[in-house]
Amino acid sequence: MAAIKLKELSKKPDLLTGGHRMCAGCGAPIVVRQVLMAIDEPVIISNATGCLEVATTIYPYTAWKLPWIHSAFENAAATISGVEAMYQSLKRQGKIPADQKIKFLAFGGDGGTYDIGLQALSGALERGHDFMYVCYDNGAYMNTGIQRSSATPFGADTTTSPAGKVLQGKTQKRKDLTRIALAHGVPFVAQASPHNWKDLITKVQKAMSIEGPKFMNIIAPCNRGWRTQTNDAIALSKLAVDTCFWPLYEVVNGVATVTYNPKKNRRPIVEWLKPQGRFKHLFKPENEWMLAKFQELVDENWRSVVGMHNASHPGETIDPEEGKSW
Amino acid sequence: MKKVAMTGNVAVANAMRQINPDVCAAYPITPSTEIMQQFSTFVANGQVDTELVTVESEHSAMSACIGAAAAGGRVMNATSANGLALMWEMLYIAAGNRLPIVLSCVNRALSAPINIHCDHSDSMGARDSGWVQIYAENAQEAYDNTIQAVRIGEHPDIHLPVMSCMDGFIISHSIENLDLLDDQQVRDFVGPYNGTAYPLLDVANPVTYGALHLQDYYIESRRQLHEAHKRAKNVVIEVGREYGKLSGRSYGLFETYKMDDAEIGLIALNSAAGTAKVVVDEFRAKGIKAGLLKPRLFRPFPYLEIADALKGLKALCVLDRADSFGAAGGPLFIEVRSALYDLQKRPVTINKIFGLGGRDLGLDDLRKVFEELTTIVDKGPKSLYEYITVRE
Ligand SMILES: Cc1ncc(C[n+]2csc(CCOP(=O)(O)OP(=O)(O)O)c2C)c(N)n1
Ligand code: SF4
Ligand SMILES: [Mg+2]
Numbered sequence: 210m211a212a213i214k215l216k217e218l219s220k221k222p223d224l225l226t227g228g229h230r231m232c233a234g235c236g237a238p239i240v241v242r243q244v245l246m247a248i249d250e251p252v253i254i255s256n257a258t259g260c261l262e263v264a265t266t267i268y269p270y271t272a273w274k275l276p277w278i279h280s281a282f283e284n285a286a287a288t289i290s291g292v293e294a295m296y297q298s299l300k301r302q303g304k305i306p307a308d309q310k311i312k313f314l315a316f317g318g319d320g321g322t323y324d325i326g327l328q329a330l331s332g333a334l335e336r337g338h339d340f341m342y343v344c345y346d347n348g349a350y351m352n353t354g355i356q357r358s359s360a361t362p363f364g365a366d367t368t369t370s371p372a373g374k375v376l377q378g379k380t381q382k383r384k385d386l387t388r389i390a391l392a393h394g395v396p397f398v399a400q401a402s403p404h405n406w407k408d409l410i411t412k413v414q415k416a417m418s419i420e421g422p423k424f425m426n427i428i429a430p431c432n433r434g435w436r437t438q439t440n441d442a443i444a445l446s447k448l449a450v451d452t453c454f455w456p457l458y459e460v461v462n463g464v465a466t467v468t469y470n471p472k473k474n475r476r477p478i479v480e481w482l483k484p485q486g487r488f489k490h491l492f493k494p495e496n497e498w499m500l501a502k503f504q505e506l507v508d509e510n511w512r513s514v515v516g517m518h519n520a521s522h523p524g525e526t527i528d529p530e531e532g533k534s535w
Numbered sequence: 536m537k538k539v540a541m542t543g544n545v546a547v548a549n550a551m552r553q554i555n556p557d558v559c560a561a562y563p564i565t566p567s568t569e570i571m572q573q574f575s576t577f578v579a580n581g582q583v584d585t586e587l588v589t590v591e592s593e594h595s596a597m598s599a600c601i602g603a604a605a606a607g608g609r610v611m612n613a614t615s616a617n618g619l620a621l622m623w624e625m626l627y628i629a630a631g632n633r634l635p636i637v638l639s640c641v642n643r644a645l646s647a648p649i650n651i652h653c654d655h656s657d658s659m660g661a662r663d664s665g666w667v668q669i670y671a672e673n674a675q676e677a678y679d680n681t682i683q684a685v686r687i688g689e690h691p692d693i694h695l696p697v698m699s700c701m702d703g704f705i706i707s708h709s710i711e712n713l714d715l716l717d718d719q720q721v722r723d724f725v726g727p728y729n730g731t732a733y734p735l736l737d738v739a740n741p742v743t744y745g746a747l748h749l750q751d752y753y754i755e756s757r758r759q760l761h762e763a764h765k766r767a768k769n770v771v772i773e774v775g776r777e778y779g780k781l782s783g784r785s786y787g788l789f790e791t792y793k794m795d796d797a798e799i800g801l802i803a804l805n806s807a808a809g810t811a812k813v814v815v816d817e818f819r820a821k822g823i824k825a826g827l828l829k830p831r832l833f834r835p836f837p838y839l840e841i842a843d844a845l846k847g848l849k850a851l852c853v854l855d856r857a858d859s860f861g862a863a864g865g866p867l868f869i870e871v872r873s874a875l876y877d878l879q880k881r882p883v884t885i886n887k888i889f890g891l892g893g894r895d896l897g898l899d900d901l902r903k904v905f906e907e908l909t910t911i912v913d914k915g916p917k918s919l920y921e922y923i924t925v926r927e
Contacts, residue, residue, distance in 0.1 A: 251738035253606075253735050253736070253738070255602060262745075262747075263747050266743055266745070266746035266747055267746070267747050267749065268746040268747060268748045268749070268752045269746075269752065270746075271743035271746060273741065273743055274741060275738070275741045276735040276736070276737070276738055276741045276742060277735075277741070277742075277743045277744065278601075278602060278605050278735060278743075278744040278745055279744065279745035279746070280598055280601050280602070280625065280628050280632070280744075280745050281598065281624055281625065281628060283594070284594060284595060284598035284625070286595075287590065287594070287595035287596075287598035287599050287602070288598045288599065288601060288602035289602060290588055290590070290595070290598075290599045290602060291558065291560070291588060291598065291599030291600060291601060291602025291603035291604075291605075291606065291610075292602040292603065292605065292606040292735055292736075293602075294558045294586040294588045294599065294602075294603055295557060295558050295586070295602070295603040295604075295606035295607065295608045295610075295736065296606060296736055297586050298557040298558050298584065298585065298586035298608060299557060299606075299607070299608055299736065301584065301586070302557070302584045304557075304608075305736060309738075311736070311738060328591060328592060328595070329591070329592075329594070329595050329598065331591065332590055332591030332592070332595055333595075335591070336588065336589065336590075
């Protein structure tokens with residue numbers, strides 16, 4: 210793989226155009242653009258219902274300069290399965306040229322992927338279609354007005370897990386979808402973040418060089434739902450990684466690699482929680498235990514991701530406590 | 536042409552083999568399972584070029600069909616009852632995107648209580664989804680309709696998905712002697728696929744499918760679907776006529792049986808029409824002018840033609856193998872009665888709901904209906920809408 214140069218990338222045509230009507234400062238279109246920049250072949254996208262879909266295709270306009278289909282909420286993976294199956298069929302029959310290369314992508318939000326679309330995703334991964342599913346995880350059902358999903362972090366105040374007199378936001382921890390995808394035995398699974406575009410693009414390029422089903426989970430800050438500023442999506446995705454809330458790693462043909470270890474940049478989780486209005490109540494004195502629990506959940510997850518890495522790289526192990534200076 | 540003995544399911548699977556679709560989805564549910572099961576062996580033996588997507592649910596089956604059809608090729612699938620119900624959301628999306636998918640619906644009762652046998656609650660529940668619906672009396676018709684469905688849906692005047700229905704078990708699992716066309720005849724009849732105006736796989740000309748249509752455009756899109764349904768009637772007639780030239784079996788909007796001078800009549804979909812024909816003959820033998828109308832095309836509903844065919848009747852009973860709970864009659868009855876409204880002189884019309892969950896419809900049941908029809912012309916109906924073949 211050639212080295213990735215920002216200058217070169219910036220010359221690539223924008224396949225998701227400006228004026229797409231997502232909120233100012235939304236993380237999702239940044240994620241999409243980075244993914245598309247990484248791919249040289251023609252791409253066809255299936256998009257689940259959600260912010261990305263709704264905002265980019267308000268008829269008679271479309272922000273997509275590539276073939277794109279939205280059919281419903283829970284079925285982006287099933288829909289792209291059909292597109293890819295038709296490609297395989299027509300190619301086999303000689304109805305499209307044998308050298309016509311096309312990459313198939315599905316985009317879904319966390320609600321459309323962790324929850325309602327999990328079955329369709331599982332089916333498509335198991336069947337082995339040659340495609341990549343990208344979940345842009347903003348941690349709630351944003352399009353319908355910030356309802357909790359199984360990706361919503363513990364303690365977050367959403368419209369269906371509001372912080373009230375008795376309950377203090379979401380009572381459950383997150384589902385680990387990346388590991389669920391991995392359990393399908395697919396050749397490529399990764400987590401990425403838009404602040405580390407080099408890592409993200411490298412992962413997409415690696416994925417595109419592998420035939421078969423692939424899955425990427427990419428954090429995509431939502432200033433509306435996280436109740437933050439419109440200029441902090443990148444800073445907050447960086448903090449999500451440096452606090453180990455969102456570990457950057459990949460599992461390629463069974464080999465797990467942490468692609469970024471924060472080391473001396475490592476930060477306590479409160480630094481990520483503090484700027485976000487959805488976690489404001491966690492900072493009340495009586496909720497101190499929740500901050501402690503949140504940190505515990507993050508540490509536990511990081512230890513287990515590092516454990517996978519260490520098992521794959523016995524010569525280059527990572528100490529999960531490294532950088533924990535607080 | 537050769538006479539062969541096969542079940543309705545095997546006949547449909549063979550029609551699919553001869554059509555040789557580019558992509559099919561498969562998910563099991565009684566009684567349609569056997570269609571895709573049989574078809575899978577055609578795939579495994581290299582008898583078709585089809586890419587078979589063995590999905591994890593019917594929702595994904597229809598979703599994959601939608602993706603595949605939008606990609607730009609011929610797509611078929613089969614299901615029944617709960618499977619069709621699970622597809623419900625996607626049925627509307629297939630029609631709204633004007634994708635000519637062909638779905639074989641082997642009619643089975645919806646739960647609860649769970650039941651695996653025939654009634655029409657499944658396809659009737661999907662009647663407003665924008666799909667063309669065609670019904671078949673027997674395995675021969677199911678076979679013939681499957682082949683015609685491809686041509687109907689892909690017709691450039693309409694581009695609509697087509698649901699081809701037959702009765703679960705009664706037809707799907709009964710062995711019948713039928714005529715199969717030669718493989719080449721079928722391939723020539725269906726021709727090369729041309730049903731997707733803007734294929735996704737045409738990467739040089741990117742298109743957006745499934746955009747958000749708000750108050751400023753949604754209704755125009757639905758209106759286009761409405762207009763396509765208006766045009767569908769003539770397409771069905773045209774394809775049925777052409778199929779008749781090829782096979783010797785012509786098809787239209789509905790079949791009339793001894794209706795020309797009939798005074799009392801029945802309307803029945805699917806296999807019940809076979810039973811009704813026997814009883815019509817019995818009453819004719821007694822000098823009573825009985826007749827039958829068997830709708831073939833239910834969506835779009837050819838209401839003008841049906842009203843015209845019924846105008847000579849004095850009394851009519853519509854047989855519904857599905858209820859529309861709380862409505863003024865079963866789904867077929869509501870359509871027919873509305874169609875009759877504009878006639879100068881209307882027959883006295885009643886509705887019987889029968890055979891739910893596979894309950895047999897016997898000759899005696901229909902004899903009683905005809906006897907009732909002979910009395911209600913003068914006396915008027917004792918009840919407009921009631922169940923028969925039911926334990927009181
Ligand atoms: C079957 C179905 N249920 C519910 C909805 C309503 N709905 C539309 S978008 C959406 C939220 C999407 O959330 P997510 O997938 O996380 O994407 P985001 O909007 O956050 O980008 C919901 C609940 C729907 N369109 N279809
Ligand atoms: S609500 Fe959030 S996810 Fe949706 S467009 Fe706005 S910032 Fe993006
Ligand atoms: Mg979301």
